[in-house]
Amino acid sequence: MLWGVAAAYLGVCAFFYWMQERMLFFPDRQVRLTPSDVGMKFEDVWLTAEDGVKLHGWVVGSDADAPWILFCHGNGGNIAGRLDVIRFLRRAGANVLMFDYRGYGQSEGAPSEKGLYLDAEAAWKHLAERGVSADRVVIFGESLGGGVATALALKHPPGGLILHSTFTCVPDVGARVYWWLPVRALCRNVFPSADRVATIACPKLILHGPDDEIIPYALGRALYEKATEPKTFVELEGFHNTGLSAQPPRVAEAVREFLQTLGR
Numbered sequence: 001m002l003w004g005v006a007a008a009y010l011g012v013c014a015f016f017y018w019m020q021e022r023m024l025f026f027p028d029r030q031v032r033l034t035p036s037d038v039g040m041k042f043e044d045v046w047l048t049a050e051d052g053v054k055l056h057g058w059v060v061g062s063d064a065d066a067p068w069i070l071f072c073h074g075n076g077g078n079i080a081g082r083l084d085v086i087r088f089l090r091r092a093g094a095n096v097l098m099f100d101y102r103g104y105g106q107s108e109g110a111p112s113e114k115g116l117y118l119d120a121e122a123a124w125k126h127l128a129e130r131g132v133s134a135d136r137v138v139i140f141g142e143s144l145g146g147g148v149a150t151a152l153a154l155k156h157p158p159g160g161l162i163l164h165s166t167f168t169c170v171p172d173v174g175a176r177v178y179w180w181l182p183v184r185a186l187c188r189n190v191f192p193s194a195d196r197v198a199t200i201a202c203p204k205l206i207l208h209g210p211d212d213e214i215i216p217y218a219l220g221r222a223l224y225e226k227a228t229e230p231k232t233f234v235e236l237e238g239f240h241n242t243g244l245s246a247q248p249p250r251v252a253e254a255v256r257e258f259l260q261t262l263g264r
Contacts, residue, residue, distance in 0.1 A: 016178070017186045024144070024170070024189055025111040026076040027104040033080045035060050040086065047099060047122040055119055056106035057099030057126075060086050067136050067159065067262045070123050071098040072116075072152070074143030078105035085142070088244040092256045094138070099123045101148075113147075113189040120152040135159040136262060141166055143215060143240070146223075147191025154196045159262040161200060162255070164207045165240055167219045168194035168226070176216065197227035204228075205258045207251070209236030232258065 016023070035042035040060055047055040058079060069089050073082055079098045089096050101119045102109030109115060127137055138160040141149025146166025153161045167173050169192045174183040197204065204227050208220025224233045234254045236247055244251065 012181070016181060016183075017188070020187065020189060021110075021112060024075060025103065027101075027111060028077045028081070029105065031056075031078060031080045031105045033083060034058070035083060035086060038083050038087065040083075040090070045097070045099075045126060047119075047126050049102070049115070049118040049122045051115075051118055053102050053109040053115070053118070054107065055099055055102065055122055057097060057123065058086075059095070059097050061090055061095035063095055066093055066095050067138055067259050068127055068132050069094045069096045069138050069140050069162075070120075070127060070152075070158075071096060072120055072139065072141045072145035072148040073098065073101075074145050080105065082142075084243045084245045088252065089140075089255075092252060093259055097123055097127060113191060116148045117151050120148050121155075124152060124156050138162055138259060138262065140164065141193075144170075144191065147193050150193040150196040150200065151191075153200050153202065157200075158202055160203045160205065160258060161197075162205045162207070162258065163193070163197075163223065164244070165209070165212055165215050165220065165236070166193060166223065167191075167215050168222050172219055173215060194223055194226045197223060199228065201228065203258070203261065204231040205254065206231065206233050207236050207254075208233075209238060209240075209242070211238060212236075212240045214240035 043059040045057045045059055078100050086096050100107040101111055102115045103111040137158045139149045139153050139158045140162045142164045143166055146163045170190055171184045171187045206224045210217045
């Protein structure tokens with residue numbers, strides 16, 4: 001009896017280990033809308049990651065004096081589901097580069113932690129090729145994209161870093177959900193944001209809400225506490241997927257003020 005239980009438990013551990021990409025990444029291949037569907041002019045861009053994977057993205061805005069948002073989205077859907085975010089960031093005064101990771105939308109390949117880092121590098125390179133200086137770029141990480149954003153910001157210091165409803169690391173989230181598994185030993189996809197923000201020098205704006213039902217608020221606070229100065233924490237209202245455009249005016253004002261400080 002005990003041998004059977006042990007064998008079943010080990011089987012579940014093995015399943016978690018080998019299938020964790022399917023449990024972590026939820027891409028949608030169908031790009032059903034574009035910015036033009038909601039009245040925004042945009043440019044289709046195609047990026048090439050270091051390993052040759054072709055990636056699709058959008059550039060919205062090309063205001064000469066505006067800062068740039070390099071947007072790393074969360075683990076579900078694709079860029080078509082984030083048109084409200086683009087509008088929010090445009091109203092805050094930024095140009096936006098939003099791209100799909102490998103395996104999402106029209107981008108080639110299949111997602112993995114290492115692959116997503118390469119994808120963000122390709123987006124950074126694209127802005128450099130457009131003549132955008134690093135101090136005019138704010139890297140924005142949404143949910144799982146926070147892990148991508150912190151990796152990029154550590155390697156390529158930007159003008160600023162915004163982290164929206166994200167975590168300290170994937171094992172910290174997984175250990176709360178799968179408390180009965182040795183998650184920390186099994187995780188191959190870690191995204192160690194807390195370790196990174198402790199050494200990222202640029203200004204940081206961290207957004208998280210106490211009613212977040214997917215990424216616990218405590219992890220957002222812990223991420224903030226680990227971050228070096230200068231840093232600001234703004235409390236959100238609503239749930240994990242409550243859009244930025246649905247937030248109270250103080251959130252939009254905090255983002256706008258953060259963007260206006262670039263280069264000062």
